[in-house]
Amino acid sequence: xxxxxxxxxxxxxxxxxxxxxxxxxxxxxxxxxxxxxxxxxxxxxxxxxxxxxxxxxxxxxxxxxxxxxxxxxxxxxxxxxxxxxxxxxxxxxxxxxxxxxxxxxxxxxxxxxxxxxxxxxxxxxxxxxxxxxxxxxxxxxxxxxxxxxxxxxxxxxxxxxxxxxxxxxxxxxxxxxxxxxxxxxxxxxxxxxxxxxxxxxxxxxxxxxxxxxxxxxxxxxxxxxxxxxxxxxxxxxxxxxxxxxxxxxxxxxxxxxxxxxxxxxxxxxxxxxxxxxxxxxxxxxxxxxxxxxxxxxxxxxxxxxxxxxxxxxxxxxxxxxxxxxxxxxxxxxxxxxxxxxxxxxxxxxxxxxxxxxxxxxxxxxxxxxxxxxxxxxxxxxxxxxxxxxxxxxxxxxxxxxxxxxxxxxxxxxxxxxxxxxxxxxxxxxxxxxxxxxxxxxxxxxxxxxxxxxxxxxxxxxxxxxxxxxxxxxxxxxxxxxxxxxxxxxxxxxxxxxxxxxxxxxxxx
Amino acid sequence: xxxxxxxxxxxxxxxxxxxxxxxxxxxxxxxxxxxxxxxxxxxxxxxxxxxxxxxxxxxxxxxxxxxxxxxxxxxxxxxxxxxxxxxxxxxxxxxxxxxxxxxxxxxxxxxxxxxxxxxxxxxxxxxxxxxxxxxxxxxxxxxxxxxxxxxxxxxxxxxxxxxxxxxxxxxxxxxxxxxxxxxxxxxxxxxxxxxxxxxxxxxxxxxxxxxxxxxxxxxxxxxxxxxxxxxxxxxxxxxxxxxxxxxxxxxxxxxxxxxxxxxxxxxxxxxxxxxxxxxxxxxxxxxxxxxxxxxxxxxxxxxxxxxxxxxxxxxxxxxxxxxxxxxxxxxxxxxxxxxxxxxxxxxxxxxxxxxxxxxxxxxxxxxxxxxxxxxxxxxxxxxxxxxxxxxxxxxxxxxxxxxxx
Numbered sequence: 001x002x003x004x005x006x007x008x009x010x011x012x013x014x015x016x017x018x019x020x021x022x023x024x025x026x027x028x029x030x031x032x033x034x035x036x037x038x039x040x041x042x043x044x045x046x047x048x049x050x051x052x053x054x055x056x057x058x059x060x061x062x063x064x065x066x067x068x069x070x071x072x073x074x075x076x077x078x079x080x081x082x083x084x085x086x087x088x089x090x091x092x093x094x095x096x097x098x099x100x101x102x103x104x105x106x107x108x109x110x111x112x113x114x115x116x117x118x119x120x121x122x123x124x125x126x127x128x129x130x131x132x133x134x135x136x137x138x139x140x141x142x143x144x145x146x147x148x149x150x151x152x153x154x155x156x157x158x159x160x161x162x163x164x165x166x167x168x169x170x171x172x173x174x175x176x177x178x179x180x181x182x183x184x185x186x187x188x189x190x191x192x193x194x195x196x197x198x199x200x201x202x203x204x205x206x207x208x209x210x211x212x213x214x215x216x217x218x219x220x221x222x223x224x225x226x227x228x229x230x231x232x233x234x235x236x237x238x239x240x241x242x243x244x245x246x247x248x249x250x251x252x253x254x255x256x257x258x259x260x261x262x263x264x265x266x267x268x269x270x271x272x273x274x275x276x277x278x279x280x281x282x283x284x285x286x287x288x289x290x291x292x293x294x295x296x297x298x299x300x301x302x303x304x305x306x307x308x309x310x311x312x313x314x315x316x317x318x319x320x321x322x323x324x325x326x327x328x329x330x331x332x333x334x335x336x337x338x339x340x341x342x343x344x345x346x347x348x349x350x351x352x353x354x355x356x357x358x359x360x361x362x363x364x365x366x367x368x369x370x371x372x373x374x375x376x377x378x379x380x381x382x383x384x385x386x387x388x389x390x391x392x393x394x395x396x397x398x399x400x401x402x403x404x405x406x407x408x409x410x411x412x413x414x415x416x417x418x419x420x421x422x423x424x425x426x427x428x429x430x431x432x433x434x435x436x437x438x439x440x441x442x443x444x445x446x447x448x449x450x451x452x453x454x455x456x457x458x459x460x461x462x463x464x465x466x467x468x469x470x471x472x473x474x475x476x477x478x479x480x481x482x483x484x485x486x487x488x489x490x491x492x493x494x495x496x497x498x499x500x501x502x503x504x505x506x507x508x
Numbered sequence: 509x510x511x512x513x514x515x516x517x518x519x520x521x522x523x524x525x526x527x528x529x530x531x532x533x534x535x536x537x538x539x540x541x542x543x544x545x546x547x548x549x550x551x552x553x554x555x556x557x558x559x560x561x562x563x564x565x566x567x568x569x570x571x572x573x574x575x576x577x578x579x580x581x582x583x584x585x586x587x588x589x590x591x592x593x594x595x596x597x598x599x600x601x602x603x604x605x606x607x608x609x610x611x612x613x614x615x616x617x618x619x620x621x622x623x624x625x626x627x628x629x630x631x632x633x634x635x636x637x638x639x640x641x642x643x644x645x646x647x648x649x650x651x652x653x654x655x656x657x658x659x660x661x662x663x664x665x666x667x668x669x670x671x672x673x674x675x676x677x678x679x680x681x682x683x684x685x686x687x688x689x690x691x692x693x694x695x696x697x698x699x700x701x702x703x704x705x706x707x708x709x710x711x712x713x714x715x716x717x718x719x720x721x722x723x724x725x726x727x728x729x730x731x732x733x734x735x736x737x738x739x740x741x742x743x744x745x746x747x748x749x750x751x752x753x754x755x756x757x758x759x760x761x762x763x764x765x766x767x768x769x770x771x772x773x774x775x776x777x778x779x780x781x782x783x784x785x786x787x788x789x790x791x792x793x794x795x796x797x798x799x800x801x802x803x804x805x806x807x808x809x810x811x812x813x814x815x816x817x818x819x820x821x822x823x824x825x826x827x828x829x830x831x832x833x834x835x836x837x838x839x840x841x842x843x844x845x846x847x848x849x850x851x852x853x854x855x856x857x858x859x860x861x862x863x864x865x866x867x868x869x870x871x872x873x874x875x876x877x878x879x880x881x882x883x884x885x886x887x888x889x890x891x892x893x894x895x896x897x898x899x900x901x902x903x904x905x906x907x908x909x910x911x912x913x
Contacts, residue, residue, distance in 0.1 A: 312800060337802045351800050354793035356860050365790055366801040368783045375783050380727040387728075399730075419801070 630817020
């Protein structure tokens with residue numbers, strides 16, 4: 001057996017005139033964790049789809065050698081039979097089915113066509129033990145959090161006797177604890193001799209866990225580096241093609257008077273109306289100020305934001321929203337928009353965009369009234385507005401009529417931001433504004449946020465990444481179990497301090 | 509604003525027209541298919557399909573389904589479905605019959621009250637769908653049964669007729685020969701008013717397209733190149749005038765055609781250019797995003813169903829007028845024709861996609877197949893078979909082009 005478990009050579013893949021991969025090579029050593037880094041659109045996911053047979057043999061040029069044998073996969077089943085298993089960013093589990101049923105879906109433990117439930121649950125338990133998930137195999141997957149679902153996916157891969165495990169952004173949706181557990185698990189699998197390829201935007205995780213890092217940029221292999229002693233800045237410079245001196249654009253804050261104040265805000269869960277999700281939260285924003293809202297998963301950040309914005313979440317809401325000294329009506333989304341609020345959701349595909357429409361119609365969607373008279377829309381003005389945002393925000397799209405669903409994550413995020421900037425709000429709530437987008441596009445989003453503040457708007461940024469909040473915000477609130485547990489301004493905020501606030505329980 | 513950005517994004521490439529043209533190709537598939545079907549049946553029927561009287565028949569016979577298709581495409585764009593329109597056609601036809609025949613109300617008032625009844629029917633269903641959150645499939649399935657039952661109650665299980673002449677001429681009648689006929693050489697005499705109406709329509713269409721193009725150019729947008737633009741106008745002009753000349757040679761323009769033309773233009777414009785129309789697309793495209801963008805999702809959904817009810821009532825009046833009787837079985841399976849028209853015309857099951865003109869074309873495709881096959885003496889089971897396969901093929905084509913994109 002050779003030292004390389006996988007060699008991909010000269011892979012070129014074109015989509016309708018666009019070259020997604022150009023002569024890409026990748027070689028993975030047996031038993032290592034190999035990280036692939038690159039901006040969105042660099043070709044990471046496409047490369048993995050070529051490898052796993054999602055793009056079948058014949059639709060790309062180049063060769064794949066796995067375990068010393070050339071491969072020509074015609075589908076995912078082919079690659080799985082050889083021990084290559086890919087776990088996609090969007091988990092592919094059936095929520096209504098039990099953990100055990102999911103584990104053996106398509107690979108059922110059956111006797112003459114009938115499921116052997118004893119064997120199914122018994123083997124499922126063994127797999128769950130192996131990934132360190134203490135759950136009953138008969139629990140429906142819907143009852144598990146995202147972190148645990150991710151573990152179920154890995155257990156499913158193990159059930160297929162995997163020798164090469166590919167994980168696409170495995171920790172993107174996980175909180176720190178779950179991420180930690182997942183990375184430890186990968187460490188353990190490495191000791192069992194399983195090779196992993198991991199695609200990740202979280203460079204701190206890459207440098208922590210990987211043995212080798214391959215950097216892709218614009219569909220080409222830029223370099224392959226041993227991970228030992230590799231710094232995040234070094235990887236970033238490969239990804240963007242130049243050194244990023246600072247990950248955050250410079251800014252001189254010009255902070256004015258208080259513009260918005262949320263007082264004694266309490267929200268109950270719609271699923272369990274007796275459960276308090278946000279508990280007497282009070283926070284304020286000033287003109288030209290960028291305020292952060294930190295909190296662990298489940299702390300109630302999104303719930304707070306969405307309940308303020310037109311009561312889009314929650315029941316039994318009480319409290320006051322005061323703007324410029326007077327209480328305002330935010331009971332409907334229309335009222336919230338009219339009163340100068342904007343909310344950019346953490347999930348732009350589900351809550352932010354109409355993916356089957358063009359950039360133009362998405363940008364105008366929240367403020368069609370500004371483009372119309374007596375109920376009729378002026379499409380030419382609409383086009384002009386869309387063009388203006390395309391240019392000023394650097395939205396990379398063939399045309400403003402192009403379907404938003406075909407754009408990259410960073411550009412989609414700019415379209416959502418443009419939509420809300422066009423409503424000309426005084427206060428913007430940005431929920432995970434840089435989730436799932438690459439380093440370069442993040443910098444652009446930060447610049448846009450800075451510009452908004454410079455125009456005198458107040459911006460509330462919700463983020464799971466503490467360095468992002470520290471780099472961006474003038475002041476940061478920490479939320480824990482629905483309560484504001486601390487507040488720190490730029491000078492005094494540190495990761496340690498925020499983490500202390502964020503983990504403060506009800507009793508402290 | 510300043511965009512001080514890392515990897516040179518400010519130099520976003522300029523808009524190119526290439527994507528626009530490819531989108532147009534996908535959407536124009538339906539029109540090409542329609543043209544091919546017309547040519548095919550013209551050939552199979554030795555030209556009988558395109559005879560003046562037959563063209564007139566196709567329009568009159570399908571008018572009510574086309575009116576339903578206009579309402580249905582909006583419902584489907586909004587991500588819903590309406591199974592009750594056939595029963596609504598029957599019930600409103602019965603209401604109109606009771607108002608005119610039994611109560612002796614003047615026809616304009618009777619028609620108006622019938623449309624109001626349609627609006628109430630739509631509002632009743634819209635309430636459960638929009639404000640109560642029951643899927644439209646269920647609500648309108650219930651409506652299909654309920655309104656059919658109410659029809660039977662209203663009619664006392666028998667047909668009511670005959671209708672006043674004005675209502676009958678709305679369904680079957682033709683514009684008068686106000687200016688007499690003129691000779692068209694070998695084609696014989698033709699009604700001058702109809703020809704003028706056709707010419708005015710084409711001229712207005714050309715002018716509006718021209719002004720739209722000029723405005724777009726003024727805003728620095730890309731437009732179709734001039735030859736293509738002229739070709740499009742010419743194409744529409746030739747087709748419209750050919751139909752109008754044939755109709756003028758027969759018995760002038762059917763009133764329902766005039767009505768249909770007004771509805772088609774009005775609703776097309778509404779769907780594309782009104783805030784309300786845009787909101788329907790945004791709700792069907794992504795309900796949550798529309799909600800969080802401040803679209804009054806419930807109100808829009810409600811009014812879409814009210815509109816469907818009004819159009820179904822209009823279709824009900826026209827259908828009853830055509831048969832000169834409101835009967836208990838009127839409008840059976842019309843909902844399926846209207847839904848099929850919308851999907852053949854390019855609507856997507858998930859919502860958010862579709863065009864009024866597409867739905868009308870889809871309805872005409874089925875009308876031409878019906879008519880052409882009966883002209884060549886095909887039995888009804890064959891007509892059904894072909895219509896079913898055409899529906900499947902149309903949606904398969906749509907899915908295929910999407911997958912390729």
